[in-house]
Amino acid sequence: MKRLRTAKGASITLEEATTFLARLRGLMLRPPLPPAHGLLLAPCASIHMCFMRFAIDAVYIDRDCRVLKVAVHLRPWLGLSVCPGAWGCIELASGEAARLGIAAGERLRSQ
Template sequence: MKVMILHSQRTIVSTLNVADGYFSRLRGLMFRKALNSGEGLLIKPCKQIHTHFMRFPIDAIFMDHKNVVIHIEHGLRPWKITAFYKQALSVLEVNQGCAVDINLGDALEIVK
C-alpha cells in the first residue's frame, strides 16, 4: 500500500505498514532503528501518540475519518507525547521532513 496527497497525486509513502490491532498499535515504531526511505506506519484508530523507546524523530500526520489532515507534528523527538485530537481517526508516522509539503485540510489517499 502507498499514501498519496489526493489533489496533487504526489506519493508521500511508497511502503505503508498498518497497525490496527491492540499490540501492533501499542508497539508502533518502538525499538526500531529507523524507517526506510518512503516507508510509513498508519495507526488506526488513534487520537494521540507517544515516542517512548523510539530512536529517531518522526513527522506525525493526524487524519479524520475521511483521511483529511487535521494536525501535523513536525520533528517529533523520542520520549514525547502529542496532544489528544478528538477528531482524529488515524495517525500516519513518517520520517522527519516527509510531511513538509502536506498542509492542514489536505486529503490523503491510501492506495492498495
C-alpha cells in the first residue's frame, strides 16, 4: 500500500498494480472502492471500463506524481480514457477526485 497527499492535504491510500496481470485485472469484477482509496496502475496511459461494476474517476500522473488529466465519472462498460504521456493512472470511486480536490497541474506527494 502506498499513501499520497493532495495539495489540499487530503490523504489517499493506494493499492499498486505494477505487473501486467495486476494491471490487466485492475478493478474488474471487484466491489466499489471505499472513500479515499484507489488503485494505482503503472505504467499506464489508458484504461477501459469493460467488466466494471461501478463508475470511477481516473487521475493520470507523470513520474513526479504531477496530475496531467482527471477523467470523471467513467461509466461501467462504456468508458474509455487515454492520456498520452502519462506514467500512471489512479482509479478512484466516481466523485472522489472532486471530493479530494484533485485537479490537473497539482502534484501529489508521498506521505
